[in-house]
Amino acid sequence: MQLPSALLEQAVSEFSKLPGIGRKTALRLVLHLLKQDTEKVEQFTEAVIRMRKETHLCQRCFNIADQQLCSICSDMHRKQDLICVVENIRDVIAIENTQQFSGTYHVLGGVISPLDGVGPDQLQIDRLLRRTVEEPVAELIFALSPTIQGDTTIYYIQKKLQPTTIRFTTIARGIAFGGELEYADEMTLARSLQHRMPVEQLRM
Amino acid sequence: MQLPSALLEQAVSEFSKLPGIGRKTALRLVLHLLKQDTEKVEQFTEAVIRMRKETHLCQRCFNIADQQLCSICSDMHRKQDLICVVENIRDVIAIENTQQFSGTYHVLGGVISPLDGVGPDQLQIDRLLRRTVEEPVAELIFALSPTIQGDTTIYYIQKKLQPTTIRFTTIARGIAFGGELEYADEMTLARSLQHRMPVEQLRM
Incomplete structure (x- = not known):
């Protein structure tokens, strides 16, 4: 043209x-x-x-920020000892929009993926480990991609933090709301059977 | 969000x-x-x-230009007495990309559409009429939308120029290449029957 x-x-x-x-x-x-x-x-x-x-990156959680700390980190109404670990800023925005989370975040900048040349040093993992020392942390919620790379990253961080009293959780995996069973992959279907939950929880 | x-x-x-x-x-x-x-x-x-x-508008044809005249108007290899009348700059670009046209353009800025409050004065029609006086013009090719507004605009300009020796033509209307007959509207189909052409022309 x-x-x-x-x-x-x-x-x-x-x-x-x-x-x-x-x-x-x-x-x-x-x-x-x-x-x-x-x-x-x-x-x-x-x-x-x-x-x-x-704009720059929040000195504490690496979310995007207009000041030194991002608007989430500097909001004292949020639970400071509950950290949701995500890959990127888009994930922060997605979770914020559910309006279901009142803790803080930690943006890794990706997940460990040796094939793509991404090791722990390219990510903000050290800063996360330091946060668990400098701040009182009760729980780390991992909201990473449900892939081998994501699982590896969770495993790596968890291992680095042992021994600890911090609770490690991950967002639930299963059949998406409105999704159709027959199109779900086997891994997802198998895991959602394994981690089946009481029907009563659907109403929560 | x-x-x-x-x-x-x-x-x-x-x-x-x-x-x-x-x-x-x-x-x-x-x-x-x-x-x-x-x-x-x-x-x-x-x-x-x-x-x-x-950038500004070409002083002669109202195409987009880096200088006073656009690159097409200042190209002396192009037929200066053949003017293709179009609605907007996008149309110029579309026709240029066919590499089938070696004349110049005149960008009207739209078509006459009283319902949208667009009369002849909002368009570059006066400048086109002036061009036919100031320059030797052999043919005006109308490449306007095949709508009532487009046809009205052609009719208006043609009338304003009478009497004249200028040849008036419009780009062919018919079934688009690759189009399916059953989805063509009646008007298009009727016109393409009316203006049927010798099969030999398909090979030109």
């Missing part, structure tokens, strides 16, 4: 670098911006550049 | 203003930018703001 303007071409090529945005979509977005007032476009680019330059 | 950072929220809200981008997609794009180096993000925002500030 040849464009009649080099500046248009540059903007389209920058937009196409974003995930899931092809050249056609990029062109639609750029032509939309072209029709807006200059101030509107400046507002857009300033919001993007400020987000990149002025 | 609540976000843990006001700056993140602002960037997501700006991205969600783009057409076809919901909050979830916006968040994915913003988190992608957050992971990039600051220079990469600056490169992105600068390309966008330069595109908005430094």
Whole structure:
């Protein structure tokens, strides 16, 4: 797709670098911006550049933060001794949106995956271990991907913390709400049989 | 969806203003930018703001241009007396990509549509009429939407130009390549029967 303007071409090529945005979509977005007032476009680019330059990672949990501590860590109404361990910031946002969790988080930045070259040192595991020493921690809830890499990461952290009085839990695994049994994989189905629960809990 | 950072929220809200981008997609794009180096993000925002500030409309055909005249109007290898009349810049790009057209364009900025409050004065029709006086024009090819509004616009321009020696044509209407007859609307089907063409032309 040849464009009649080099500046248009540059903007389209920058937009196409974003995930899931092809050249056609990029062109639609750029032509939309072209029709807006200059101030509107400046507002857009300033919001993007400020987000990149002025946010940083929370010094305690590595969630995104406007201050030194993120809004969750600095909220004293939340249970500070309950830490939910997640892979990335998107997971924090997803769990926050359930409005069911009132503890704090720890963002690892991924899971241990030797094949992808990700070892414990590339993740914020050391900082998590240090938190368990510096802060009183009652429970670690692992909300990691239900994969071998996720399970390995749980196992590694748990082992590093032994002996301890900290309770280790993981979010429940089973058939998703609205999911169909026949399409569930065998591993999920087998585990959901193994970890069957009293029917009464469905109403909780 | 609540976000843990006001700056993140602002960037997501700006991205969600783009057409076809919901909050979830916006968040994915913003988190992608957050992971990039600051220079990469600056490169992105600068390309966008330069595109908005430094491009303008071609003084002759109203296509997007980096100079006073667009790259098509200033290309002297193109037939200057053959003008393809289109609604918007996207149409120029679409036709250019067929590599079948070697004339110039005139971008109207829309079609006459009284119900949407678009009259001839909101469009670049006067400038097109002036072009037919100032430049030698042999043919106007109308490549407008095949709608009542598009047809009205063709009729209006043609009428304004009478009497004239200019040839008026419109791009062919019919069943799209790969389209299925049974799903074509009656109007299209009726017209494609009416304007049937010798089979030999299929091979041209």
